Each structure stands twice: as C-alpha cells, then as structure tokens.
Amino acid sequence: MARFVEAGKKIVAVGRNYAEHAKELGNALPTEPLLFLKPTTAYITEGQAIKVPITCTSLHHEVELGIVIGEKGADISESDAMKYVLGYTLALDMTDRAKQEELKKKGQPWSVCKGFDTSCPVSSFIPKEKIPDPQNIRLWLKVNEEMKQDGNTKDMIFTIPHLISFISSKFTLEPGDLILTGTPSGVGPVQAGDVIEAGVGDIIKVTFPVEKK
Numbered sequence: 001m002a003r004f005v006e007a008g009k010k011i012v013a014v015g016r017n018y019a020e021h022a023k024e025l026g027n028a029l030p031t032e033p034l035l036f037l038k039p040t041t042a043y044i045t046e047g048q049a050i051k052v053p054i055t056c057t058s059l060h061h062e063v064e065l066g067i068v069i070g071e072k073g074a075d076i077s078e079s080d081a082m083k084y085v086l087g088y089t090l091a092l093d094m095t096d097r098a099k100q101e102e103l104k105k106k107g108q109p110w111s112v113c114k115g116f117d118t119s120c121p122v123s124s125f126i127p128k129e130k131i132p133d134p135q136n137i138r139l140w141l142k143v144n145e146e147m148k149q150d151g152n153t154k155d156m157i158f159t160i161p162h163l164i165s166f167i168s169s170k171f172t173l174e175p176g177d178l179i180l181t182g183t184p185s186g187v188g189p190v191q192a193g194d195v196i197e198a199g200v201g202d203i204i205k206v207t208f209p210v211e212k213k
C-alpha cells in the first residue's frame with residue numbers, strides 16, 4: 001500500500017477545474033478553486049473494490065491527477081509550490097451524482113456524495129521525476145474496456161502551483177496530504193459488476209471492480 005495512504009492525512013479535492021467538465025454538468029466556471037474534503041476512510045488501493053453506497057442510484061467515475069505533498073507549508077507562493085510536491089497518484093473521485101444534484105439544489109455540502117467509503121481509489125505512488133511536466137499529461141479512464149474519459153492536465157482552469165498556493169492559504173498542507181486536481185469531461189455512471197481501468201499517460205494503470213456494498 002502507498003505510504004501516503006498509510007499516513008492517513010487529509011484529502012483536499014478541487015471541483016470544476018476543467019471547462020468541458022463544468023459544461024457537461026451544466027455548471028458555471030469557477031472564479032476561484034472550488035474545494036471539498038474527503039475523509040481518509042475513502043481510500044482504497046488496487047486489490048480492493050469500489051462499493052456502491054446502499055442508497056446510491058447513480059454512481060459516477062471521475063479520473064483525476066492526485067498530488068502527494070512532501071513538506072508542511074501554509075501560505076505557499078505559486079513560485080515555491082512545486083517544491084512541496086513529493087509525487088503523484090492516479091485517483092478516482094467516485095461521486096454519488098444523484099445525491100450531489102439534490103445537495104446542490106439545497107445549497108448543502110458535498111461530504112456524503114463525495115466522501116463515502118471507497119470513494120477515493122488511488123494507484124501506487126508515482127515519484128515526482130516520473131512526471132516531468134504534470135501540467136501536460138494524459139488522464140484516461142475506461143469502463144468495461146470502453147474509453148469514457150480521455151483528457152489532459154493542460155486543460156485545467158487553475159494550474160497545479162495555483163491550486164497548492166490557494167489550498168495552503170486555507171489549510172496548512174502536511175506531508176502525506178493528497179490533492180485531487182479535478183476531472184476532465186466524460187464522467188458517467190458505473191454499477192456493480194463493472195470494471196474501471198484508468199491511467200496517467202503510459203506511466204501507471206489501475207483496475208478497480210465495482211461491487212454492491
């Protein structure tokens with residue numbers, strides 16, 4: 001299991017960081033990063049299954065580049081931000097979309113639709129040097145061997161240094177923290193019996209089955 005998962009530090013996720021994805025769900029583009037948190041009980045690693053929450057009627061996949069933090073820092077400048085990056089992971093931000101729509105209408109927080117057990121499957125740790133340009137790397141995801149998401153981190157609205165700087169102005173970042181940087185377009189439903197494969201370019205590939213809880 002990856003050491004950042006064992007460290008059990010916080011998971012900070014960014015929403016609507018790709019214009020095409022914001023558009024596909026009918027959301028306005030953010031004027032500053034939209035943040036939410038997942039509990040560490042959301043983590044799973046390969047060999048474990050994504051469990052559909054009992055009351056969930058529409059579980060969606062979202063493939064994302066995860067940033068693993070290596071050093072403690074608050075109010076980090078954009079120019080220093082990359083020094084705080086230890087490496088990366090391929091992450092899925094599994095989302096109870098029907099619940100999210102309901103919560104959005106009521107103006108309520110997203111914890112229950114984004115933070116349920118198994119909602120954050122991750123790959124093993126990717127050392128920083130394996131992704132020399134994290135702002136130009138392909139992210140892809142297949143369901144039952146069919147390509148559903150095929151994007152590139154160059155299309156992020158807020159860059160990785162900007163996200164690190166912004167997040168660290170709200171929450172002190174600590175070694176082992178994970179930042180989910182948002183998903184490109186193509187999100188969609190999965191159900192028990194499906195198999196998700198996803199990857200970061202040719203660098204890493206993961207497989208997660210979807211099962212009933």
Ligand SMILES: CC(=O)CC(=O)C(=O)O
Nearest residue numbers: 014015016017093182183
């Ligand atoms: C609409 C969303 O669920 C936001 C999100 O998580 C994203 O990656 O974008």
Ligand SMILES: [Mg+2]
Nearest residue numbers: 062093182183
């Ligand atoms: Mg997401």
